[in-house]
Amino acid sequence: MFSKIIRNGVRAAPRQVRQCSGRKEVDIDAIAYGYMASQGLFAGLELGLFDVIQKSENARIADMQKTLNIAEPRLQTLLTALTAHGMLDRSSEGVYTLTPPVERYLVEGSRHYYGDYIKYQIGRQFYKRLTDLGKIMTSGEAPTYSSWFEDPAEARMYTMAQHNGSLATAKMLSKKLDLSNVGKFLDVGGGSGAFSIVMARKYVVQLHVQSTAATRI
Numbered sequence: 309m310f311s312k313i314i315r316n317g318v319r320a321a322p323r324q325v326r327q328c329s330g331r332k333e334v335d336i337d338a339i340a341y342g343y344m345a346s347q348g349l350f351a352g353l354e355l356g357l358f359d360v361i362q363k364s365e366n367a368r369i370a371d372m373q374k375t376l377n378i379a380e381p382r383l384q385t386l387l388t389a390l391t392a393h394g395m396l397d398r399s400s401e402g403v404y405t406l407t408p409p410v411e412r413y414l415v416e417g418s419r420h421y422y423g424d425y426i427k428y429q430i431g432r433q434f435y436k437r438l439t440d441l442g443k444i445m446t447s448g449e450a451p452t453y454s455s456w457f458e459d460p461a462e463a464r465m466y467t468m469a470q471h472n473g474s475l476a477t478a479k480m481l482s483k484k485l486d487l488s489n490v491g492k493f494l495d496v497g498g499g500s501g502a503f504s505i506v507m508a509r510k511y512v513v514q515l516h517v518q519s520t521a522a523t524r525i
Contacts, residue, residue, distance in 0.1 A: 348389040350431035353414065353423045357386070358406060361396070362415045367404045425473030428465050471500035478506035487511050 352358055360375050361367040369387065373380050387404060390396045395414075397405045406415070414423045437451070444450045457463035487493065487507065495504040 344389065345393045346431075346435065348386060348393065349395065350427060350435070351386060352390055352395070353427040353431070357390075358410055358414045358423075359416055361404055361406055362411060362417075368402050369404075372404075420476065422472050422476055424471075425469045427469070429469035429473070433462070433466060433469075467500050471502050474500065474502035475506065478503040482506050482510050 355376055355378070357372070357376065360372055364371060369380060369384055372378075372387075373383055376383065378386075387396065387398070391398050391404070394407055395410050397407055399405070412418055412420050414426075415421060416423065457466065481503070488511065490511070493504070493507050493511075495501065495507075498504055
């Protein structure tokens with residue numbers, strides 16, 4: 309299906325979208341095929357593809373094939389898809405590089421990395437559960453967080469992913485919230501403790517941090 313919308317690693321020319329009553333007409337195909345971009349992103353993270361490209365001076369498909377142990381036709385399809393969706397750039401010599409947002413947010417060594425949140429929580433957990441959305445709408449029966457997290461492995465994966473996503477939010481809060489005159493910080497429903505960790509690191513001298521995973525207040 310990728311071949312229908314992608315040509316040689318370059319985005320296919322977008323169809324003209326008509327204006328309808330002052331608003332843009334919905335692109336049904338873009339919505340229907342949106343899962344392709346999502347799955348390409350998830351695959352890139354699962355395979356460590358973005359890290360491989362970032363560490364390579366000349367990331368060509370032959371070199372990546374050896375490192376990732378993926379058959380060339382499959383790898384080429386994935387690379388072409390990621391390029392078409394703006395996650396990679398490809399030179400005329402066939403060298404792949406990361407676009408700035410991918411290098412900033414999806415490379416593990418980056419201080420802004422939140423790929424684990426996308427990979428584990430969105431890719432492995434939420435995405436699959438949304439395939440039952442139609443059934444849930446008609447039956448009214450949906451899994452709850454409490455039933456979901458009865459499985460320790462699922463709970464651990466969720467917490468690990470959420471930790472990766474929460475660190476960035478916690479750092480932003482620490483820049484806007486001045487706790488220099490505060491002696492104690494209580495993190496209610498702290499989950500992995502991401503907010504407590506960030507605050508304790510910033511105010512390491514005077515701040516006593518207490519974190520609780522309380523589910524009711």
